[in-house]
Amino acid sequence: MAGKSPRSPFPLSRALAAFSLVGALGACQALSGDGDGGPTPGPTGADSAGDPYVPGDGNGGYDVQHYRLKLAITPRDARELDGTAEITARATQPLSRFDLDLADLNVSSVTVNGRAARQRHDGEELVVTPERPLERGATFTTVVRYSGRPKTINDPQLGTYGWVRTSDGVFVACQPSGAHTWFPSNDHPSDKATFDFEITVPDGLTAIANGLPDRMPQGQEPGRPTPTTTPTTPAPTTGTPGVVPASHRRSTTTTWRVREPMATYLATVNVGRFAIRTGRTPSGVPVLSAVDPTLPSVSLAEFHDRNTRVTEELAKLFGPYPFGSTGGLVDNAAVNFALETQTRPVYGAFGADQTIIAHELAHQWFGDSVSVSRWQDIWLNEGFATYAEWIWGERIGLRTVQQQFDERYQDPGNTDLWNVPPGNPGRNEMFGSSVYERGGMTLHMLRKKVGDAKFFDILRTWARERRHGTGTTPQFVEVAERVSGQRLDAFFKAWLFDRGRPAL
Structure with missing residues (x-):
């Protein structure tokens, strides 16, 4: 993410000991109350992924394969969201009960494999007890019907994010823990x-989500539905003359599909009035760019051209673009960050200059295709995207990458970089300057240590071998050592985990 300033997500935007998500995988053998009049015998899924950076997020006992979200969104309505989530998952252990993450929404019914299931809310956990226990390895489908007004998250450390209302709709940017404010999920990036x-x-x-619509729109005039929308004829109304119930108003429906695995925090649905441009990169990747027309400082033509050009050029550095579409969306949202929502990054009302676009699109390789399996390793997202931002800035005649490095290394007042180790910054600094800037500096020093050819081979190998999966810092170190033929443990320890400014 590029956040908190138009450059870095929330403020923008441990030694190499392995971190274990034991809670996400282990079974809890117990007799526990299900909240609906009786104990639940047998193994139950863990109620957390066990990640201390996001306490309570994620769940154990199953691996989600697919989300099908049917959403009716009426901005500013008392019942702003009506949703049906169909979640297909595979049990990784026997399950008599399991949890989904879902906050502050009303659940009307839950079924598992077509049979009514008992459910109760426990804080931000939706606890589901199927009629029949699930065997290990079984594929099962849970359907949750729910409604309400999703709450915007205002975190004292991480800022405002999640379901953000705009003057004409909603802007959705969920890093790290906002997905379960609008759909039930296993809300942790380890489960894509x-x-x-x-x-x-x-x-x-217009509603714009990740991936591609069933039919690619050819463009849109502000305030008119795109060719992907299907009009719904209003039903006859009764009651007070001149008043049309929300359920009877004309509406349009769009469908969007994400074919490659996606972390929940990268899912987005943006509703409003947008001008849209579509096309393809020179190598054939579909591009969809959208801009709120009330933002006169943002040129749709320039934004679309930059999305197209940056995607194409970064593929030459990092390897083939990993998804079926690219582009971006600029909305009139009162936020000061951008987020790399998969296939289509979203930007607040401040707009999107070239280096920010390079940052967010670099995330499509580093963060989206290769996601973190634990938030401690967020430098693998943000350090890499920051370095791509510096590379792009050099290409368009701004400061060179070396100048970016020198400016930070030589600044005596830049203590945040050296007091916070980017390889284990802690929750309060997981989107701080060290993760972004010292993370980028680490990559620059790696490039100088192994040489350009080996360096970019390391990045391409990482992106190729972990494509559509997850990774950790120790796994990246292994790739860097294997490709370069050098021992690099001391190097990464100094730059990622030690406090104090490393010697050059």
Whole structure:
């Protein structure tokens, strides 16, 4: 993410000991109350992924394969969201009960494999007890029907994110823990899945999500539905003359599909009035760019051209673009960050200059295709994207990468970089300057140590071998050592885990 300033996510935007998500995989053999009148015998899934950076996020006992989200969004309505989530998962252990993450929404029903299941809310956990226990290895489908007004997250350390309301709709940017404010999920990046979205919004508004629509739009005039929308004829109304119930208003429905696995925090649904441009990169990747037309400082033509050009050029550095589409969306959201939502990064009302676009699109390789399996390793996302931002800045005539490095290394007041180890920054600094800037500096020093050819071979190998999966810092170190033929443990310890400024 590039956040908190138009450059870095929340403020922008441990030694190499292995971190274990034991809680996400282990079974809890117990007799525990299900909240609906009786104990639940047998193994139950853990209620957390066990990641201390995001306490309570994620769950254990199953691996989600696919989310199908059917959403009706009526901005500013008392019942802003009506949702049906169909979640296909595989049990990784026997399960008599399991949890989904879901905060502050009303659940009307839950079924598992077509049979009614007992459910209760426990804080931000939706606890589900199937009619029949699930065997290890079984594939099962959970359907949750829910509604309400998703809450915007205002975190004292991480800032405002999640479901953010705009003047004409909503802007959704969920890093790290905002997905479960609008759909039930296993809300941790260690569990990635494919997605389908079916989104219904009032006539005159447009919904844009990740991936590709069933039909690629050819463009849109502000305030008119795109060619991907299907009008819904209003039903006859009764009651007070001149008042049309929300359920009877004209609406349009769009469908979007994400074919490659995606972490939940990278899912987005943006609703409003947008001008849209579509096309393809020279290598054939579909591009969809959207801009809120009330932002006169943002040129749709320039934004679309930059999305196209940056995607194409970064593929020459990092290897083939990992997804079926690219692009971006600029909305009139009062946030000061951008987020690398998969296939289509989203930007607040400040707009998107070339280096920010390079940052967010670099994340498509580093963060989206190769995701962190624990938030401690967020430098693998942000350090890499920051370094790509510096590379792009050098290409367009701004400061060179070396100048970016020198400016930070020689600044005596830049103590945040050296007091916070980017390889284990702690929750409060997981989006701090050290993760971004010292993370980028680490890559620059690696490049100088192993040479350009080996360095970019390391990045391409990492992106290729971990494509559509997850990775950790120790795993990246292994790739760097294998490709370079050098021992690098002391180097990474100094730059990622030690406090104090490393010697050059």
